[in-house]
Amino acid sequence: MNTMAHLGVGIGWRPEIADAVERLPGLDWVEVVAENICPGHLPASLLRLRERGVRVVPHGVSLGIGGAERPDAGKLAALGERALALGAPLVTEHIAFVRASSPALEAGHLLPVRRTRDALDVLCENVRIAQDALPVPLALENIAALVSWPGEELTEGQFLTELVERTGVRLLIDVANLHTNRVNRGEDPFAVLDAIPLEALxxxxxxxxxxxxxxxxxxxxxxxxxxxxxxxxxLRERVAPAGVLLERDDDFPAEAELAAELAAIRGVVGPVGPVGPAADSPGRPSAVVRAAAPDAAPRTPAGPRERARVGQEQGALLAALVAGAEVPEGFDRERVRVQARALAAKRAGVVAKLAPELPGILGGQAAYREAFLGYAHSRPMTAGYRRDALDFAEHLLIRDLPADPAARRRLTAWWQDRVGARPPRRIVRWARALAGRAA
Structure with a gap:
């Protein structure tokens, strides 16, 4: 495998800490959520960082490459555009599914792929589709999870290793996710590190x-x-990583605390650079060599039946998590309920960030949260968070809410300004409300 791009020690760039990030001493690179930037209108802070020679890597969160459907061509094109606009040496995504097509549901969150042969075949084909479409190399991240799939056929280490061997994809290893899965799913993080091809890191x-x-x-x-x-x-005992990055997405601390966390990371990993020969332990050939080995049995690309089985499994779990459906057989029901509550809370929080006017119109965070969770209980997300905010506002207006006429007028104006349409007439609101109660 070719030498990885040298990155160094970096931090996740977020608008809330953009000024602090620019002042952090010794910063080598940053990672940006790909869906949060527009190639033609990059934030000034990112442009200044690039001018200083700080590398920027786009990190996708919505591709759902582990899902039953083939990767969306538009999402792949958008990810590639961001890589080119940022001059990035690679792009990254997650080994996860985020949506289902039957029924059409969005998780708004990264959910674990079931570690079966069917799911692996689907994932490998999806990865190859993505690799063919992207202008730079792709790396995939292991995710954290609250729930475990029943009847899995492979361990995490086996799953990741075969994924690399069959596709040549690179790995983004999140050590916090390894610890999360130790607590939540009883998986040994050190066994995973021992099993995976760290030369692909x-x-x-x-x-x-x-x-x-x-x-x-x-x-x-x-x-x-x-x-x-x-x-x-x-991990550092096993390999010298080409890059290490600190992620922080909320409750941002003072600049000095961010700097101290980066210093602690540097203290653990020491100098970071391109992955060298030490990554291959004696007798362990590189991932590319293993993938091309003549005795490696090729597998047939995922067919419609495999995709249908994976889609049915993922759809059933997602429906239990976001649509109140029955928990599929074999799952820990309490863990599924915990995950469902976490997804609803995250959904409420993201919508409040995208539409900060809504809590104010509804009388504060507590009133907003109560109203949104009531809406979310019967209205699973189907088209992303921005559409969700509009649907929530329409949901309230259909029910003649909020009760305060002035607040309702403000909500009507907010909704109308964003959808470019007149609010539904009273008779339409009544009809929709009756239909909702019947459902």
């Missing part, structure tokens, strides 16, 4: 979280704990 994520009632929540809103740095140290 593109870079590493480090993030904070918190444990509540025996469940680890990968929040990206807490300081990086010692247990996560311990997993990072174990």
């Amino acid at each position: 593109a870079y590493v994520h480090v993030a904070g979280g918190v444990e509540r009632d025996g469940v680890w929540h990968d929040t990206h809103a807490h300081p990086v704990p010692a247990v996560v740095l311990d997993v990072l140290a174990e």
